[in-house]
Amino acid sequence: MSExxxxxxxxSKGSLDMAYPGxxxxxxxxxxxxxxxxxxxxxxxxxxxxxxxxxxxxxPVGNPAMHMPQLAGVLxxxxxxxxxxxxxxMEEMDLPPVSEFLEMIDDAGAEIYACRxxxxxxxxxxxxxxxxxxxxxxxxxxxxxxxGAQIIFI
Amino acid sequence: MTxxxxxxxxxxxxxxxxxxxxxNPDDWTPEIAEIIAREEGIELTDxxxxxxxxxxxxxxxxxxxxxxxxxxxxxxxxTKELYxxxxxxxxxxxARIAGLGKPKGCI
Numbered sequence: 040m041s042e043x044x045x046x047x048x049x050x051s052k053g054s055l056d057m058a059y060p061g062x063x064x065x066x067x068x069x070x071x072x073x074x075x076x077x078x079x080x081x082x083x084x085x086x087x088x089x090x091x092x093x094x095x096x097x098x099p100v101g102n103p104a105m106h107m108p109q110l111a112g113v114l115x116x117x118x119x120x121x122x123x124x125x126x127x128x129m130e131e132m133d134l135p136p137v138s139e140f141l142e143m144i145d146d147a148g149a150e151i152y153a154c155r156x157x158x159x160x161x162x163x164x165x166x167x168x169x170x171x172x173x174x175x176x177x178x179x180x181x182x183x184x185x186x187g188a189q190i191i192f193i
Numbered sequence: 194m195t196x197x198x199x200x201x202x203x204x205x206x207x208x209x210x211x212x213x214x215x216x217n218p219d220d221w222t223p224e225i226a227e228i229i230a231r232e233e234g235i236e237l238t239d240x241x242x243x244x245x246x247x248x249x250x251x252x253x254x255x256x257x258x259x260x261x262x263x264x265x266x267x268x269x270x271x272t273k274e275l276y277x278x279x280x281x282x283x284x285x286x287x288a289r290i291a292g293l294g295k296p297k298g299c300i
Contacts, residue, residue: 063299070261070296072282133262133300143262146272
């Protein structure tokens with residue numbers, strides 16, 4: 040594996056089903072020795088926010104992949120049910136919960152950054168974020184750090 | 194002083210695939226692990242052997258190699274340490290040294 044290869048993953052969504060792809064890819068890259076930086080922006084901040092990290096949900100509404108009538112998705116409890124089902128399935132597949140996953144990729148050497156603008160917009164500080172967050176940086180700064188990297192936007 | 198020349202995999206008649214993984218995991222011996230580790234620039238310590246033995250045992254029991262997460266969770270080797278023991282891409286290095294095929298797991 041080329042030691043030069045780098046990956047920059049931008050996570051802009053905060054639902055459970057949008058959090059995992061970035062985490063899985065980051066971890067896979069580290070397992071192969073690829074350098075990884077993650078940038079959490081907009082709703083993606085929920086993935087690294089202490090208050091929400093363990094409470095991410097998957098919404099059945101507007102999600103055709105759920106294979107259920109859209110109307111059923113608005114029923115009370117539909118989101119919780121879909122979330123519980125997905126979490127159970129992921130546990131069976133040995134996927135760690137999001138907070139543990141963040142710990143794991145941090146231990147594996149992936150670097151986690153929060154978007155400055157999104158942090159300010161949501162009135163947060165570094166203390167509100169999980170301890171694995173290395174720094175809060177602006178978009179320009181992140182792009183500079185990601186120079187030469189392949190970029191994945193989620 | 195005479196230096197004992199280590200045998201190469203070729204001399205031992207061990208077949209590797211295009212990416213350097215053992216074609217037949219049953220060919221594996223601790224000596225082979227030492228040779229492949231040396232190629233990877235790794236000097237095997239007791240801690241490396243704990244990982245390798247866990248991986249071999251897991252393979253014998255399950256018929257497939259463990260994921261890195263299984264090594265850390267069930268093998269008791271913390272993630273950080275695993276990356277220090279097998280730097281720059283532990284997934285393939287562990288599998289190669291333990292004589293197993295290219296890992297397919299995503300985690």
